Amino acid sequence: MKTLQGIGLGMFLLALLTFNALLFMGRFELSEPEMAQSVKQEHVEVLRQELQPMLGKTYSSSFAFATDFNSYLDAYNEKQKNSQQWDRVIWDDYAFTLAKVASEGFVKNNKLLLLLLTVVLGAAGALFYILPKYKGEPEGIKNNGIMFSSNKSRGVVGISLGAYLILVYMLLYWFPEYIVNWTLLVDPLSHALSGGPASQWFLYGTIYTLAILVMGVRMFRRYRGNNYQLLRTASVMFFQLSFAFLIPEVLVLLNKPWYDFKNIWPLDYDFFFEYSVASMLGSGSLGMFMLIWGILLILVAVPVFTYFYGKRWYCSWVCGCGGLAETAGDPYRHLSDKSLKAWKVERWMVYPILVFITGITILTIANYFTEFALLRQSTDVLHQWYGFLIGAAFAGVVGVGFYPLMGNRVWCRFGCPLAAYIGLIQRFKSRFRITTNGGQCISCGNCSTYCEMGIDVRWYAQRGQNIVRASCVGCGICASVCPRGVLKLENGPEQGRITDIPVLTGNDSVKVLS
Amino acid sequence: MKDSVHTGDFCILTKGRRIVIIGNGIAGVTCARHLRKRDSEAQITIISGETEHFFSRTALMYIYMGHMKYEHTKPYEDWFWEKNRLQLVHGWVTSIDFGKKELQLQQQEPIKYDILILALGSKPNMFGWPGQELQGVQGLYSYQDLQKMNESTASCQRAVVVGGGLIGVEMAEMLLSRKLPVTFLVREAGFWEHVLPKEESELVMRHMREHHVDLRLQTELKELLDDGTGRVRAVVTASGEEIPCQFVGLAVGVRPNIELVRNTALEINRGILVNEHFATNIPNVFAIGDCAEYRVPLPNRQSVEQVWYTGRMHGETLAHNLTHEPVKYNPGPWFNSAKFFDIEYQTYGMVPNTWEEPVASFYWEHESGKIAFRAVFNGTDKRLHGVNAFGLRLRHEFFDRALKENRTVEEVLVKLQEALFDPEFYAKHNYEMLQAYNRQFGTNLEPEKKKKKGMLAALLGL
Numbered sequence: 003m004k005t006l007q008g009i010g011l012g013m014f015l016l017a018l019l020t021f022n023a024l025l026f027m028g029r030f031e032l033s034e035p036e037m038a039q040s041v042k043q044e045h046v047e048v049l050r051q052e053l054q055p056m057l058g059k060t061y062s063s064s065f066a067f068a069t070d071f072n073s074y075l076d077a078y079n080e081k082q083k084n085s086q087q088w089d090r091v092i093w094d095d096y097a098f099t100l101a102k103v104a105s106e107g108f109v110k111n112n113k114l115l116l117l118l119l120t121v122v123l124g125a126a127g128a129l130f131y132i133l134p135k136y137k138g139e140p141e142g143i144k145n146n147g148i149m150f151s152s153n154k155s156r157g158v159v160g161i162s163l164g165a166y167l168i169l170v171y172m173l174l175y176w177f178p179e180y181i182v183n184w185t186l187l188v189d190p191l192s193h194a195l196s197g198g199p200a201s202q203w204f205l206y207g208t209i210y211t212l213a214i215l216v217m218g219v220r221m222f223r224r225y226r227g228n229n230y231q232l233l234r235t236a237s238v239m240f241f242q243l244s245f246a247f248l249i250p251e252v253l254v255l256l257n258k259p260w261y262d263f264k265n266i267w268p269l270d271y272d273f274f275f276e277y278s279v280a281s282m283l284g285s286g287s288l289g290m291f292m293l294i295w296g297i298l299l300i301l302v303a304v305p306v307f308t309y310f311y312g313k314r315w316y317c318s319w320v321c322g323c324g325g326l327a328e329t330a331g332d333p334y335r336h337l338s339d340k341s342l343k344a345w346k347v348e349r350w351m352v353y354p355i356l357v358f359i360t361g362i363t364i365l366t367i368a369n370y371f372t373e374f375a376l377l378r379q380s381t382d383v384l385h386q387w388y389g390f391l392i393g394a395a396f397a398g399v400v401g402v403g404f405y406p407l408m409g410n411r412v413w414c415r416f417g418c419p420l421a422a423y424i425g426l427i428q429r430f431k432s433r434f435r436i437t438t439n440g441g442q443c444i445s446c447g448n449c450s451t452y453c454e455m456g457i458d459v460r461w462y463a464q465r466g467q468n469i470v471r472a473s474c475v476g477c478g479i480c481a482s483v484c485p486r487g488v489l490k491l492e493n494g495p496e497q498g499r500i501t502d503i504p505v506l507t508g509n510d511s512v513k514v515l516s
Numbered sequence: 517m518k519d520s521v522h523t524g525d526f527c528i529l530t531k532g533r534r535i536v537i538i539g540n541g542i543a544g545v546t547c548a549r550h551l552r553k554r555d556s557e558a559q560i561t562i563i564s565g566e567t568e569h570f571f572s573r574t575a576l577m578y579i580y581m582g583h584m585k586y587e588h589t590k591p592y593e594d595w596f597w598e599k600n601r602l603q604l605v606h607g608w609v610t611s612i613d614f615g616k617k618e619l620q621l622q623q624q625e626p627i628k629y630d631i632l633i634l635a636l637g638s639k640p641n642m643f644g645w646p647g648q649e650l651q652g653v654q655g656l657y658s659y660q661d662l663q664k665m666n667e668s669t670a671s672c673q674r675a676v677v678v679g680g681g682l683i684g685v686e687m688a689e690m691l692l693s694r695k696l697p698v699t700f701l702v703r704e705a706g707f708w709e710h711v712l713p714k715e716e717s718e719l720v721m722r723h724m725r726e727h728h729v730d731l732r733l734q735t736e737l738k739e740l741l742d743d744g745t746g747r748v749r750a751v752v753t754a755s756g757e758e759i760p761c762q763f764v765g766l767a768v769g770v771r772p773n774i775e776l777v778r779n780t781a782l783e784i785n786r787g788i789l790v791n792e793h794f795a796t797n798i799p800n801v802f803a804i805g806d807c808a809e810y811r812v813p814l815p816n817r818q819s820v821e822q823v824w825y826t827g828r829m830h831g832e833t834l835a836h837n838l839t840h841e842p843v844k845y846n847p848g849p850w851f852n853s854a855k856f857f858d859i860e861y862q863t864y865g866m867v868p869n870t871w872e873e874p875v876a877s878f879y880w881e882h883e884s885g886k887i888a889f890r891a892v893f894n895g896t897d898k899r900l901h902g903v904n905a906f907g908l909r910l911r912h913e914f915f916d917r918a919l920k921e922n923r924t925v926e927e928v929l930v931k932l933q934e935a936l937f938d939p940e941f942y943a944k945h946n947y948e949m950l951q952a953y954n955r956q957f958g959t960n961l962e963p964e965k966k967k968k969k970g971m972l973a974a975l976l977g978l
């Protein structure tokens with residue numbers, strides 16, 4: 003068993019090493035026809051002149067290639083700006099596209115083999131490591147040694163992993179031209195699904211989905227015997243694989259807009275931005291359906307489902323961010339800050355973000371209906387800033403990069419405007435609550451420790467108070483780790499749901515308010 | 517519930533009275549919190565030598581196993597004490613001058629009090645075994661014990677745990693979490709035999725063996741052997757068997773920690789003697805929690821109760837008594853819970869380990885051998901005495917009410933659906949249990965159905 007796990011770990015690490023080494027491999031050589039095919043017609047002539055020194059030149063890495071390209075383009079744009087020739091400035095980001103067509107040699111010629119040696123080998127290694135776990139052990143959650151683990155307890159391994167993830171996310175969002183070699187690997191898969199080459203987003207989607215699937219298997223092992231956890235995990239795996247990964251790609255194959263049918267505004271923050279709406283309206287009846295579906299999700303599905311089942315119906319059963327947090331992020335759930343102060347910070351962040359994106363969206367829609375008379379193109383600036391700060395930096399870089407540093411729900415807790423919206427409904431109009439079992443709590447703290455949302459569950463449990471909190475995503479781990487059977491996630495009548503005057507069962511001498 | 521004692525006769529009531537509590541465990545802290553809620557003027561001081569802040573003793577095992585850090589076991593954040601003006605003193609009280617109403621501390625200045633509350637907790641039992649003072653031999657009660665255990669087991673290959681009770685299993689689980697083989701010596705013929713009926717005891721033992729605990733029943737410790745450097749190298753059992761080990765956990769019960777007040781004017785027996793209001797024989801001195809002993813035990817209750825819940829209830833009640841007209845301590849039906857490795861245990865009411873006519877028992881066990889339910893009741897009128905549940909969560913309120921209202925076992929069984937507290941999507945066994953009861957007692961009970969739900973309502977979880 004141990005050897006198998008050791009081999010698995012070895013495979014995974016080897017794959018990771020190879021994967022990273024790939025970035026430094028291959029050659030980059032941009033030919034004139036390649037360039038002409040990849041850029042807009044109106045830019046071909048300009049770029050042919052400006053990039054003259056680069057064309058046909060061989061670069062030994064994407065870094066060198068991108069550096070040269072950016073400096074030539076910047077120089078050109080600078081000139082135009084200085085001479086106030088705004089319409090001649092090239093705003094399009096061609097660095098990734100051109101680096102991709104320019105790539106030659108080892109990586110390009112061995113896509114499938116390298117895919118096998120990195121992504122596939124890594125996933126297989128992880129499974130080899132995960133599957134034999136707990137074999138021969140009785141069912142039951144084993145949190146042994148978590149606080150001693152360097153990876154899970156902010157040790158050197160954890161911090162390094164966090165730094166690595168942050169770096170990768172920064173490359174993904176802002177410097178995709180440096181990771182073209184990675185996207186080459188998944189080209190064949192992309193062609194098979196959508197008929198086109200892989201963008202950095204396709205690469206991201208593939209790895210993201212794979213992470214949820216593989217770490218979902220880990221959840222199956224870890225929480226075996228616990229049906230709530232098993233079903234919930236199966237659900238996020240299903241929604242990620244189908245709704246978030248396969249269906250959108252197939253839509254693209256059918257020449258329809260890329261659309262994730264379970265992504266809801268305001269998490270899907272650009273749903274109402276002009277380009278999204280235009281693309282849906284331009285796609286016939288299916289596009290129209292997407293628009294109406296999206297609006298119904300916001301206005302009907304969210305309130306109704308949240309009323310009956312609480313926030314969990316989305317956040318820990320369906321959502322993609324939640325899906326990753328609940329699978330790949332599970333080993334880090336205890337790193338969330340449980341202090342009262344953190345709760346304050348949370349409220350001062352997540353609700354303003356909700357207000358902010360709602361404001362931007364309303365402005366955008368108003369602008370749209372007044373045919374841009376209201377604000378002209380200035381909403382674009384707001385969109386860009388929101389996309390940069392919240393959509394990329396917060397949701398992505400911090401959201402996942404901080405798993406090993408601040409727990410797996412940093413984004414969901416402090417940033418996600420959809421979670422804020424659903425949370426308000428859960429708090430004020432829902433049948434969901436976590437019930438505490440009379441006076442059985444021994445204040446041990448397992449529930450609070452393992453709450454990924456940083457809720458101090460024990461605070462409520464030890465005073466016999468139902469837990470009704472906007473942020474609770476209903477993952478059910480508190481109930482799973484409680485050694486005394488004190489907590490139960492329940493949907494029930496609204497009456498008596500919020501116990502402001504809790505009384506602990508057991509002491510008949512006095513009725514004390516805890 | 518009220519009786520003739522008035523608060524004024526019961527304790528000093530002056531504004532700004534100095535209330536000093538020795539012991540920051542669940543009893544002392546609960547009392548302090550409730551005192552502060554009802555008396556905003558009092559100067560409240562909590563003294564403890566063990567740790568500066570209140571932590572959950574019941575969670576000690578999880579620190580050792582790496583589930584939590586010490587910080588996680590503190591039920592209140594550190595700012596809580598100052599905000600509620602509960603002054604904390606971290607130090608040991610060495611003696612009490614009941615005449616001068618003054619405490620001597622090991623390092624700090626003496627502290628004066630108007631009202632003194634003793635919440636001193638317990639100490640592990642030691643039965644004078646030869647070699648019990650060797651390094652690597654210890655009980656588990658305090659945070660210091662835990663630190664010692666951490667150090668002693670760092671370079672250990674085999675461990676022995678002595679004592680067949682709750683702390684013993686916890687120690688076994690702790691040691692096994694660090695991959696140390698454990699031999700578990702139990703003097704009796706079954707684990708926790710004086711509390712659990714035979715079937716339950718066997719269920720737990722099966723599960724311990726499944727976890728590779730080397731369980732030795734009817735095996736008594738005789739002595740502990742020195743390796744020549746003052747460390748333990750083996751234990752010797754009554755039958756003369758020598759079991760090599762480098763760590764020995766002694767978990768043979770606890771006793772009230774009353775060394776501080778021995779040979780003083782305070783009346784003690786096993787614990788500090790208190791009346792039904794937690795008053796000792798000295799005015800304005802009270803005792804609660806593990807260290808208190810009732811002069812007159814409540815019906816069906818021990819005179820010393822050493823569990824978390826009772827400590828809490830003592831604290832709640834005494835705080836009430838010091839701020840209102842005193843009431844008698846009146847805990848509701850007994851309840852308790854524990855966890856044996858992966859199997860949770862809950863109990864409500866009185867389930868003895870053996871019983872005689874007219875008391876009867878119904879026992880059901882799932883085919884997995886890991887889920888079980890027992891109801892003990894009066895065989896004549898079927899009135900429920902208590903239940904045991906293993907691998908099954910039950911609602912405290914449901915049984916608290918059923919026991920207080922003298923429900924019969926049959927009324928409870930047909931409604932058991934309402935009492936189930938397992939997580940969603942868990943298999944429900946209430947029907948199976950009822951059928952087993954029908955078979956055993958020749959009845960024909962049907963589960964009491966709640967109002968029938970429509971498809972939609974069921975789907976929506978209404």
Ligand SMILES: Cc1cc2nc3c(=O)[nH]c(=O)nc-3n(C[C@H](O)[C@H](O)[C@H](O)COP(=O)(O)OP(=O)(O)OC[C@H]3O[C@@H](n4cnc5c(N)ncnc54)[C@H](O)[C@@H]3O)c2cc1C
Nearest residue numbers: 539541542543564565566608609636637805806822823824
């Ligand atoms: C490992 C373990 C697991 C347990 N698990 C459970 C469980 O699952 N369920 C349950 O119901 N019960 C459990 N118990 C029992 C429960 O923890 C105790 O009943 C409860 O903690 C007693 O609380 P207390 O406030 O009376 O005393 P304590 O918590 O013992 O507090 C007394 C405090 O007073 C301090 N003190 C004593 N003398 C002095 C002095 N002279 N000067 C200064 N300070 C002093 C002590 O250091 C201590 O900190 C467990 C106990 C142990 C040891």
Ligand code: SF4
Nearest residue numbers: 443446447449463484
């Ligand atoms: S895990 Fe259970 S017993 Fe422990 S503090 Fe939370 S609710 Fe209480």
